[in-house]
Amino acid sequence: MCLADLNAWERENIPYIKTTSGRDLYFALARFTLLQDSDTTPSLKTLVLGLTSRAMRQRIREFEAEGLIITVQHETDARSRVL
Numbered sequence: 001m002c003l004a005d006l007n008a009w010e011r012e013n014i015p016y017i018k019t020t021s022g023r024d025l026y027f028a029l030a031r032f033t034l035l036q037d038s039d040t041t042p043s044l045k046t047l048v049l050g051l052t053s054r055a056m057r058q059r060i061r062e063f064e065a066e067g068l069i070i071t072v073q074h075e076t077d078a079r080s081r082v083l
Contacts, residue, residue, distance in 0.1 A: 010023070016063070016066050021050075021051050022059050024050055025060070029083070032083075060083075069083050070083070071083055
């Protein structure tokens with residue numbers, strides 16, 4: 001019952017989580033943000049094990065369009081983006 005209530009709360013209070021992959025990315029970003037203070041910052045790809053690269057890119061674009069995140073090109077690696 002607690003999980004069902006939590007799911008209902010998320011849908012009401014976090015409306016930009018429209019898909020399972022969006023939900024996964026949202027919580028991975030929260031975890032990623034919390035881990036940035038540690039000695040080693042993991043790659044975002046390692047935090048979202050259930051998403052394909054394509055799905056992750058699509059969700060990131062959606063989050064950008066919603067104004068939830070901003071991505072910029074990495075300073076030393078032009079292939080990478082920084083959130």
